[in-house]
Amino acid sequence: MEYNTQRKPLALGEYGRYVQEMVEHTMAIEDREERNKAAQAIIQLMTVMNPSYKGNDELINKLWDDLYVMSNFQLDVDAPYPKPEPAVNIQAEKIEYPKGDFKYRHYGKSIENLIEVAKSIEDKDEQQALTQLIAHLMKRSYLNYNRDSVNEEMIIDQLKEMSGGLLKLNDNFRFQHTNDILGSQPRNSSKSSSKSRSKRKWKK
Numbered sequence: 122m123e124y125n126t127q128r129k130p131l132a133l134g135e136y137g138r139y140v141q142e143m144v145e146h147t148m149a150i151e152d153r154e155e156r157n158k159a160a161q162a163i164i165q166l167m168t169v170m171n172p173s174y175k176g177n178d179e180l181i182n183k184l185w186d187d188l189y190v191m192s193n194f195q196l197d198v199d200a201p202y203p204k205p206e207p208a209v210n211i212q213a214e215k216i217e218y219p220k221g222d223f224k225y226r227h228y229g230k231s232i233e234n235l236i237e238v239a240k241s242i243e244d245k246d247e248q249q250a251l252t253q254l255i256a257h258l259m260k261r262s263y264l265n266y267n268r269d270s271v272n273e274e275m276i277i278d279q280l281k282e283m284s285g286g287l288l289k290l291n292d293n294f295r296f297q298h299t300n301d302i303l304g305s306q307p308r309n310s311s312k313s314s315s316k317s318r319s320k321r322k323w324k325k
Contacts, residue, residue, distance in 0.1 A: 132191045139231040140166065142261065143254045144191045146297075153199075155250075160198040162242075162251035163188060169238045225279060228262045233283065240287050252288045256280055260296050271299055 147159040174180035242248040
């Protein structure tokens, strides 16, 4: 399992690691039209996370600025606002997340929150873009939980179940290859991990 201490720091921690991973996945999309759709889906999600921003052009502009910050100003999309300069110091608002029990703990509460956001999106193209990003993140989370094998059909079924049957992936959807995901994640050798565990004193 991958721990937060093994991951690189978040550019804007207030949005959480899943949004950061969505941005990184969007940057890797080669097709510009699909990349634009994914970026719009992230902005839609960020708007839901900041409901007071909806309908305010100046604040929506700030969300795009935050998106560029999380991409280290490398995201290449057709945005409705100019890309900010890297020197600009942008602060995101702290976001409170609901607490509670959920069935698939290895996916994390953030995935459940993202699914709720996707269900609320009326534009079908934007909803599909976000649904595909969620599916990719679910596979990444599953591989953190079990690196030995992954059942993509099971992930699709669980996404359908978690969304109450409201989110469905297009027939031409394909998951990111497992080797590409594992190759981008840090992994300690079994020897070093065993040595580390033997020296570490755990506290309850």
